[in-house]
Amino acid sequence: MKESNPDKLCKDMFSHHVIKQFVMLAILLCSFGMAGLASAERIKVVTSFTILADMTRQVAGVHADVVSITRPGAEIHGYQPTPQDLVQAINADLLIYNGLNLEQWMDQFLQHLGDIPSVRISAGIAPISIDAGVYTGKANPHAWMGLENANIYIDNIADALSDIDPQNKPHYMTNASQYKARLSERILPLKADIAALPEQARWLVTCEGAFSYLAADLGLKELYLWPINADSRATPQQVRRVIDHIRLHDIPAIFCESTVNTAPAEQVASETGIHYGGVLYVDSLSAEGGPVPSYEDLIVVNVNTIKQAIDSGLTRTQNE
Numbered sequence: 001m002k003e004s005n006p007d008k009l010c011k012d013m014f015s016h017h018v019i020k021q022f023v024m025l026a027i028l029l030c031s032f033g034m035a036g037l038a039s040a041e042r043i044k045v046v047t048s049f050t051i052l053a054d055m056t057r058q059v060a061g062v063h064a065d066v067v068s069i070t071r072p073g074a075e076i077h078g079y080q081p082t083p084q085d086l087v088q089a090i091n092a093d094l095l096i097y098n099g100l101n102l103e104q105w106m107d108q109f110l111q112h113l114g115d116i117p118s119v120r121i122s123a124g125i126a127p128i129s130i131d132a133g134v135y136t137g138k139a140n141p142h143a144w145m146g147l148e149n150a151n152i153y154i155d156n157i158a159d160a161l162s163d164i165d166p167q168n169k170p171h172y173m174t175n176a177s178q179y180k181a182r183l184s185e186r187i188l189p190l191k192a193d194i195a196a197l198p199e200q201a202r203w204l205v206t207c208e209g210a211f212s213y214l215a216a217d218l219g220l221k222e223l224y225l226w227p228i229n230a231d232s233r234a235t236p237q238q239v240r241r242v243i244d245h246i247r248l249h250d251i252p253a254i255f256c257e258s259t260v261n262t263a264p265a266e267q268v269a270s271e272t273g274i275h276y277g278g279v280l281y282v283d284s285l286s287a288e289g290g291p292v293p294s295y296e297d298l299i300v301v302n303v304n305t306i307k308q309a310i311d312s313g314l315t316r317t318q319n320e
Contacts, residue, residue, distance in 0.1 A: 187296075209226070
């Protein structure tokens with residue numbers, strides 16, 4: 001690949017020369033107290049993406065400053081960290097990331113951070129395997145989409161915070177317990193709404209196969225165009241396979257996630273005549289004031305969107 005290629009230039013931002021310059025700059029800024037460090041009373045935690053940042057804030061409360069490397073609305077799999085991301089993370093007390101092959105850039109990122117403690121927060125999850133494409137047999141990384149898994153994430157976050165800030169462990173444990181209770185109270189009734197749908201209509205059809213844990217949690221059968229965003233986009237064969245399944249099973253609706261091109265899903269809806277249910281959220285929260293500014297909102301909005309779209313699809317079919 002030629003050096004003038006934009007993708008190569010973007011990757012070159014991670015060259016050792018540039019990294020060294022920004023690391024030295026960060027060290028100097030830290031030395032002079034100009035790097036925006038967390039206050040003396042609070043630890044600084046950096047997370048790989050916005051959902052983990054929100055979960056961590058809920059557990060940390062007032063005892064940590066939490067920032068996300070990726071921004072709201074970002075696509076996580078193929079993200080390319082910038083030197084500014086390193087500067088932001090270089091003075092952190094803890095870095096939290098998902099693992100399970102989600103952040104394919106994380107190993108290189110960690111190599112340049114030195115001895116900053118890092119935690120793979122999905123530890124203890126029983127992963128669902130990807131069943132198609134080049135990642136067949138590997139773990140589906142979107143484990144936070146299941147409520148039971150979310151509870152494991154929350155417990156892991158509380159443990160990680162307690163390890164680096166033991167004096168505030170009681171606060172972290174209390175916050176984690178209250179957060180899990182709040183999620184259960186809000187999400188469990190929505191599962192009953194899905195269970196009330198006709199059994200033959202309980203399908204979750206999406207662009208990326210990122211909703212396996214949510215589908216399992218809600219008792220939905222899953223169908224998707226491509227298995228993982230880092231793998232591919234919709235090929236004609238993938239589109240045809242989904243169209244054939246929709247017609248075979250009279251599936252009422254299709255969705256696409258917010259961080260990718262929705263045109264393939266809209267094409268399937270157009271060709272089959274089923275309802276296009278709109279976007280679902282999986283890898284990223286929205287900005288404050290958007291539809292899903294928190295993890296709790298993300299799950300609630302997704303489940304309500306699925307329920308309403310399936311209802312609309314069934315109504316359309318009945319009126320034909």
